Amino acid sequence: MILLHAPQTGLLAHDTPGSFAALMDLYERNYISLRRLLPVIPPASTARVSRVVGGLDLHLRILERSRYTSGLTLTYQFHQDDGTVAAEPNLRIRIYHDARMAEVMTAHLRRRAAFAAEIHPGRQADGSHLHARWRTNRFLFKWLAYCLRQGHRFAR
Numbered sequence: 001m002i003l004l005h006a007p008q009t010g011l012l013a014h015d016t017p018g019s020f021a022a023l024m025d026l027y028e029r030n031y032i033s034l035r036r037l038l039p040v041i042p043p044a045s046t047a048r049v050s051r052v053v054g055g056l057d058l059h060l061r062i063l064e065r066s067r068y069t070s071g072l073t074l075t076y077q078f079h080q081d082d083g084t085v086a087a088e089p090n091l092r093i094r095i096y097h098d099a100r101m102a103e104v105m106t107a108h109l110r111r112r113a114a115f116a117a118e119i120h121p122g123r124q125a126d127g128s129h130l131h132a133r134w135r136t137n138r139f140l141f142k143w144l145a146y147c148l149r150q151g152h153r154f155a156r
Contacts, residue, residue, distance in 0.1 A: 017134060017138075018130060018131040018134045018135075019130070019134075020130060022134060023130060023133055023134045023137065024101075026134065026137040026138060026140075026141055027096075027101035027102060027103050027137065028100065028101055029141055030093075030101070030102040030103070030104075030137060030140050030141055030144060031095065031096075031100050031101050031102040032100075033141070033144035033145065033148060034093070034095060034102050034144065036148055036153075037050075037144060037147060037148060037152060037153060037154060038060065038072075038153075038154045039153075039154075039155075040156060041062065041065060041070050041072075041095070042062055042065075043062065043065055044062050044063065044064050044065045045062065046061070046062045047059070047060065047061045047062075048060045048061075048154045050147075050152040050153060050154050052150050052151045052152055054150075055150045055151075055152070056076045057076065057077065058074070058075075058076065058147055058152045059073075059074070059075050059076065059077050059087070060072060060073070060074055060154055061073045063092070067097070068096065068097055068098050069094055069095060069096055069097065070094070070095040070097065071092065071093070071094050071095075071105070072092070072093050072095070073087075073090065073091065073092050073093070074091050074093060075087040075088065075089060075090040075091065076088060076089070087108070088108070088109065089107065089108065089109045089139070089143065090107070090108040090109075091104050091106070091107050091108075091140060091143075092104070092105045092106040092107075093105065093140070102140075103133075103137065104133075104136045104137050104139075104140050107136045107139070109139075
């Protein structure tokens with residue numbers, strides 16, 4: 001029997017925004033983009049700045065580095081009138097080297113916490129944690145593409 005239409009099972013399609021498969025796809029794409037931006041990951045406690053003509057300085061800090069994972073922050077920094085520095089967006093990202101994936105762990109957007117993986121446990125039945133992770137990692141995907149188009153790179 002040939003099916004002309006997929007049966008209505010209530011399951012999300014592979015590429016449906018907010019689905020688990022779409023989230024895993026974003027993790028893979030973010031890994032690829034991050035490795036284009038940062039071909040060689042330096043040791044922990046390293047800070048780098050990428051500067052391009054006509055663009056904002058992109059700040060990177062390596063928080064942790066091990067054989068299988070690395071943690072980093074990626075942000076723009078804005079100097080305020082009162083002498084403070086605002087980091088926006090401010091993303092903490094975990095890279096899984098063995099799985100070749102990169103995941104946003106914490107996101108601060110517009111001076112407030114927009115996402116923290118620790119407060120989105122995997123046991124929520126309504127799927128809101130999955131959609132929140134997808135939205136935040138989609139933001140990283142688009143931001144990395146923008147940074148790469150501008151010419152940002154963290155060379156040695």
